[in-house]
């Protein structure tokens with residue numbers, strides 16, 4: 001296969017390009033849209049991948065990034081949407097006051113992570129959602145289109161579409177229904193042929209396919225990568241469980257510790273997050289380095305080094321206990337650290353990025369000393385209940401809700417219930 005680093009001359013045949021575009025995906029909806037553009041060979045295929053700028057991106061993001069590398073190598077035009085508005089539409093996962101800093105953080109970290117896996121980013125375009133969704137003439141058109149779309153989609157269908165992406169709460173804010181509609185409209189406004197995302201986006205993707213034509217827009221193709229298991233037993237890599245994911249900026253000793261603790265039972269290939277990480281990240285990343293040939297090596301103390309060029313051989317050896325967790329884990333750790341070390345180095349040398357990190361993810365304040373609550377009498381019982389909720393929401397609820405990040409200073413002090421969210425939204429509007 002051609003080197004997938006985007007620097008290859010684009011002399012591939014349409015068949016080769018299509019192969020690369022569809023490689024390692026779980027599902028493609030309306031592939032004929034992609035086939036037509038690539039086979040006609042008159043212009044590049046246009047694809048975008050969107051990410052809501054909420055919690056800190058972690059190493060699970062390498063999965064879409066390596067696919068993006070392949071799209072670029074296949075000559076596609078790729079846009080990365082930093083979906084800032086979506087970041088707060090989803091239950092204020094990104095508080096409105098912090099979202100601009102988070103966009104900057106995402107741009108820094110995604111750029112460096114792509115460079116660390118040898119992706120040529122010169123043909124990659126970053127777009128910030130609010131730049132066209134809420135600003136200027138385009139923002140006015142977007143708003144009208146959103147209203148038009150809202151007349152042709154039921155609230156029920158919009159909620160269902162978002163159910164695997166948007167945080168599910170008892171009394172969901174209206175924003176959770178706007179979220180999928182705006183994601184559908186993004187396809188039109190970004191002028192793409194296809195949207196790429198994880199399979200968790202599937203219901204939003206099918207909503208877009210069904211509803212855009214209702215307001216006179218073309219339906220798009222959709223490319224979906226699988227979600228890889230996290231490092232802990234069961235479940236996907238999630239930002240809410242700090243041990244299930246590795247931050248791009250984790251120190252080497254933390255990376256080592258997390259991998260040591262990772263769920264990786266001998267002979268079990270299914271649901272094995274460590275093996276999946278090799279399949280979807282380390283093998284494709286090695287291919288970008290070695291002229292398109294994937295290679296993963298596992299050194300063993302008392303036997304010769306194992307060298308793999310595909311996941312099937314590795315899975316077989318693992319199932320047969322030839323490749324064992326105690327030799328696999330250190331090999332994965334080394335390969336991952338090789339990728340992460342340059343990212344960390346850039347961070348450590350880049351003052352602007354460090355400042356953005358502090359502003360985007362302010363550390364939680366030191367725990368406050370308990371204040372005596374004045375007894376206001378039973379008449380004020382409700383008020384006191386409210387206070388209690390506000391005091392605990394930042395830490396307790398943030399964990400229980402499967403939320404993406406640890407509480408920021410703001411989140412801790414203002415709380416995160418939906419009611420609270422509503423109140424803050426209306427404050428946001430006035431200012």
Ligand SMILES: N[C@@H](Cc1ccc(O)cc1)C(=O)O
Pocket residue numbers: 049050051052081083086165182183184186187201
């Ligand atoms: N839904 C995506 C984010 C996204 C937002 C808007 C889009 O147009 C595309 C993607 C996520 O879960 O992160």
